[in-house]
Amino acid sequence: xxxRAVRRGVHRAALLLATCLATxxxxxxxSTPPDGVEVRIDTVLASNADTxxxxxxxxxxxxxxxxxxYSSYRLIQAEQRIAVWRREEQFMLPGERYLVITPxxxxxxxxxxxxxxxxxxxxxxNTVLSLKNHGTFLVAGPRYGGxxxxxxxxxxxxxxxxxxxxxxxSAEQP
Amino acid sequence: xxxxxxxxxxxxxxxxxxxxxxxRAVALHSTRCAECERELRSxxxxxxxxxxxxxxxxxxxxLSRVWAGVAPRLAPRAPAFGDRVRAWxxxxxxxxxxxxxxxxxxxxxxxxxxxxxxxWPGPGPxxxxxxxxxxARIDNSVKLDSMQSSVDSVALVTDAxxxxxxxxxxxxxxxxxxxxxxxxxxxxx
Numbered sequence: 001x002x003x004r005a006v007r008r009g010v011h012r013a014a015l016l017l018a019t020c021l022a023t024x025x026x027x028x029x030x031s032t033p034p035d036g037v038e039v040r041i042d043t044v045l046a047s048n049a050d051t052x053x054x055x056x057x058x059x060x061x062x063x064x065x066x067x068x069x070y071s072s073y074r075l076i077q078a079e080q081r082i083a084v085w086r087r088e089e090q091f092m093l094p095g096e097r098y099l100v101i102t103p104x105x106x107x108x109x110x111x112x113x114x115x116x117x118x119x120x121x122x123x124x125x126n127t128v129l130s131l132k133n134h135g136t137f138l139v140a141g142p143r144y145g146g147x148x149x150x151x152x153x154x155x156x157x158x159x160x161x162x163x164x165x166x167x168x169x170s171a172e173q174p
Numbered sequence: 175x176x177x178x179x180x181x182x183x184x185x186x187x188x189x190x191x192x193x194x195x196x197x198r199a200v201a202l203h204s205t206r207c208a209e210c211e212r213e214l215r216s217x218x219x220x221x222x223x224x225x226x227x228x229x230x231x232x233x234x235x236x237l238s239r240v241w242a243g244v245a246p247r248l249a250p251r252a253p254a255f256g257d258r259v260r261a262w263x264x265x266x267x268x269x270x271x272x273x274x275x276x277x278x279x280x281x282x283x284x285x286x287x288x289x290x291x292x293x294w295p296g297p298g299p300x301x302x303x304x305x306x307x308x309x310a311r312i313d314n315s316v317k318l319d320s321m322q323s324s325v326d327s328v329a330l331v332t333d334a335x336x337x338x339x340x341x342x343x344x345x346x347x348x349x350x351x352x353x354x355x356x357x358x359x360x361x362x363x
Contacts, residue, residue, distance in 0.1 A: 062335060063314065063340075066334075125321065126321070127320065129319060130316065135316070136314045137314065138341065139340075139341045
């Protein structure tokens with residue numbers, strides 16, 4: 001057995017060990033508090049038609065002013081649900097679109113979500129993200145009613161995370 | 175008065191414990207009766223000898239330390255703790271008319287300070303708490319673990335001030351939904 005063979009064996013063992021560690025870390029890091037997670041979808045119509053800022057969007061004023069070039073922001077739809085961990089929740093949106101949210105678990109102070117934006121039966125975006133607990137994530141772009149739709153996706157949980165539960169691979173993808 | 179009556183009374187006569195009438199009768203009889211006179215003299219001698227003996231014993235006693243023990247007990251004593259508390263309370267009650275408002279003001283200021291520090295009486299209704307929580311401390315930081323997209327392009331933009339992440343979707347192929355001419359998805363602002 002030559003030196004290269006030994007080195008190749010060592011590399012394989014190291015790769016296997018790293019894979020095992022990464023897998024176990026990913027499986028054990030997500031917890032699912034029994035109270036579920038509160039998911040909120042705010043649909044905002046942004047335009048330059050006027051200069052109105054919906055008072056209900058006051059907490060989002062700063063990021064909106066920073067990220068968008070519009071002068072008017074109207075909250076046209078708001079929906080809030082207590083979602084069960086690892087179970088899909090569908091939120092109907094204007095323009096035959098809908099969001100499929102699957103809460104995956106809690107990691108520290110971050111809520112892991114699988115967010116899929118659908119138009120009809122066509123998935124536009126499918127992403128897995130970790131959102132700060134009580135935080136908001138924005139998806140924007142679709143034109144609607146002379147403006148642009150902004151979806152503010154918020155998630156929060158008030159329960160302290162219990163003992164970690166492994167996340168099954170089959171539940172990761174909706 | 176006879177000797178038989180006088181003899182039992184002689185010790186009392188000698189000590190001056192008889193009534194005046196009996197004193198006179200015993201004294202008159204003693205001047206006339208030699209036997210009673212002798213008895214009376216013997217009593218005098220006995221008393222003198224006792225006095226001398228007792229006086230000698232008393233003179234032998236050292237009384238120099240008696241005063242040292244007695245003097246501290248005669249000094250004015252400090253009042254007991256309970257008496258001092260009662261006296262202090264009586265004085266405090268007498269001045270309550272002036273000190274009361276100042277004390278109440280201090281107590282109120284202390285309560286307000288505690289309330290400010292601990293945010294007492296706690297957060298308000300749920301809705302107010304939501305708005306306050308979302309506006310006071312905005313940290314919308316997001317970690318994207320994975321993303322697949324079927325649109326033409328997507329852009330990730332982050333607001334540095336609030337860490338808010340925006341996923342901007344551009345899809346020229348999507349049909350217009352609400353009568354907008356041209357693209358159904360806006361371009362990145």
